[in-house]
Amino acid sequence: xxxxRLWAPILAVLHGILWLASADRHVFPSAGILFVHELDRAYxxxxxxxxxxxxxxxxxxxxxxxxxxxxxxxxxRYTQRSPYKNGYLYGSPLATDIGMQVIEVTAYNRxxxxxxxxxxxxxxxxxxxIQMPYIVEFLVKNHNVEEILPPDSQQRFRLSxxxxxxxxxxxxxxxxxxxxxxxxxxxxxxxxxxxxxxxVGSDVPFPDCxxxxxxxxxxxxxxxxxxxxxxxxxxxxxxxxxxxxCNITLDNLTGILPVETPLTPGDGVMEAGSxxxxxxxxxxxxxxxxxxxxxxxxxxxxxxxxxxxxxYIMCCRREGVDKRDAKTSDIQMLHHHxxxxxxxxxxxxxxxxxxxxxxxxxxxxxxxxxERRSPMPQHRDSARVPLIMAQK
Numbered sequence: 001x002x003x004x005r006l007w008a009p010i011l012a013v014l015h016g017i018l019w020l021a022s023a024d025r026h027v028f029p030s031a032g033i034l035f036v037h038e039l040d041r042a043y044x045x046x047x048x049x050x051x052x053x054x055x056x057x058x059x060x061x062x063x064x065x066x067x068x069x070x071x072x073x074x075x076x077r078y079t080q081r082s083p084y085k086n087g088y089l090y091g092s093p094l095a096t097d098i099g100m101q102v103i104e105v106t107a108y109n110r111x112x113x114x115x116x117x118x119x120x121x122x123x124x125x126x127x128x129x130i131q132m133p134y135i136v137e138f139l140v141k142n143h144n145v146e147e148i149l150p151p152d153s154q155q156r157f158r159l160s161x162x163x164x165x166x167x168x169x170x171x172x173x174x175x176x177x178x179x180x181x182x183x184x185x186x187x188x189x190x191x192x193x194x195x196x197x198x199x200v201g202s203d204v205p206f207p208d209c210x211x212x213x214x215x216x217x218x219x220x221x222x223x224x225x226x227x228x229x230x231x232x233x234x235x236x237x238x239x240x241x242x243x244x245x246c247n248i249t250l251d252n253l254t255g256i257l258p259v260e261t262p263l264t265p266g267d268g269v270m271e272a273g274s275x276x277x278x279x280x281x282x283x284x285x286x287x288x289x290x291x292x293x294x295x296x297x298x299x300x301x302x303x304x305x306x307x308x309x310x311x312y313i314m315c316c317r318r319e320g321v322d323k324r325d326a327k328t329s330d331i332q333m334l335h336h337h338x339x340x341x342x343x344x345x346x347x348x349x350x351x352x353x354x355x356x357x358x359x360x361x362x363x364x365x366x367x368x369x370x371e372r373r374s375p376m377p378q379h380r381d382s383a384r385v386p387l388i389m390a391q392k
Contacts, residue, residue: 024119031093032127032201034172036149037120039064039080039087044107047116059083059110067102067119076103076122079177081146083110088149092174093124100124132171132201133253136210139244140196140236145177148196160236161200168204175199195244206250207232213248222246 029035041060045051048058064078065071072078072089075097080087089103101122106115140148147153154172161170178195179185186192209232212218218228227233228245236243 024121026121026123028123028125029093030125030127031095031098032173034092034154034174035090036151036154037089038150039089039105039107041084041086044116044118045109047107048109048112048114050109050112050114057084058112061108061110062087063106063108064089064103067104072103073097073101079146079149081144085146088146089120090149090175093122095127098124098126130169130203132169132173132203134202134204134206135173135199135251135253136202136206137197137199137249137251139178139247140198140241141244142193142240142242143196144194145175145196147193148175148198157198157236157241160241164209164232164235165202165204165207168202170200170202170204173199173201206252209235210248210250213245214250218245 027035027037039062044060045056045058059082061083062078062080066073075093076089076091078087078089089105101124103120103122105118105120107118108115143153148157158170158172162168174197176197176199177183178197181197183195186194209230212230213228215228218230221228222245230245233245
């Protein structure tokens with residue numbers, strides 16, 4: 001066996017050990033801002049032991065889940081168009097998700113059935129200090145969700161928004177596929193797309209163009225199936241984003257977001273000679289005697305009442321105690337005794353008679369012949385009788 005063949009398994013094992021040692025990654029999402037992590041197929045293809053450094057294009061799929069759980073956290077989603085495309089983990093964490101979340105990703109090679117695991121540590125930070133109460137959501141009709149997730153595509157969308165929203169600091173808050181909002185899967189005709197909702201937040205009020213999209217005139221045009229007449233209609237068309245201007249949502253949260261008052265930190269040192277006096281107020285004592293008595297006495301009184309009713313029924317309403325019931329019972333017993341005595345008397349009279357029983361009462365009496373056997377002829381099997389005797 002040649003030397004390269006001997007070293008190939010050893011190199012594959014060493015490659016796997018090095019992969020496991022460097023498989024953990026650390027990412028840093030921010031609450032309230034879109035985060036996208038790309039799962040690169042080429043990066044995982046190099047980790048499969050059967051690759052051996054070859055430039056292969058095997059189909060690869062991914063499965064991601066929260067550590068010790070079967071699914072992803074509610075804010076994180078996964079998408080991959082085909083096994084020959086990269087996968088994406090994307091979403092916008094909330095303030096309640098701040099902290100560390102460990103995501104386990106398993107890559108499957110659909111040709112060799114090999115798997116490679118990777119651990120991604122999501123260190124979710126708090127939101128930015130700048131509040132963005134002006135939120136607008138666009139519907140991009142000519143894109144799928146994985147086409148807007150790459151950084152260059154998001155940058156082109158921001159540049160178009162800069163020309164519309166001048167002197168505004170804005171961030172993409174979230175990206176959602178139209179299929180997740182109840183949209184229909186498009187027909188495979190003319191390269192139709194699913195559509196993507198892009199939500200953007202800013203610290204500057206809405207421009208006049210976006211405000212005009214919700215005017216009464218433009219709403220009537222949208223109800224007739226026509227796009228509204230807006231001066232910024234072609235703003236996103238230059239970068240190949242076709243916006244549905246009839247499906248724009250504007251949210252002004254200036255009166256909803258709380259105003260944070262700056263805290264004045266102290267030195268943390270008590271003055272000389274002072275004492276710490278904790279609050280001496282204690283909660284009012286509650287008297288539980290009434291509750292205790294109600295809890296015990298009410299069931300006992302009900303049980304006693306039911307016992308009295310049952311005792312009255314069993315002891316005072318017995319059959320035969322009432323005079324009318326006793327009289328009725330005596331009449332029934334006398335009637336039964338009379339019938340029994342008359343029956344016995346008739347039987348004694350029948351035994352003393354010397355007259356023979358009528359023939360009609362015999363079980364085998366023949367009225368026509370008077371015989372005491374069955375009047376039905378006895379059938380003989382003619383098959384067992386000789387033919388000549390049968391004729392006689």
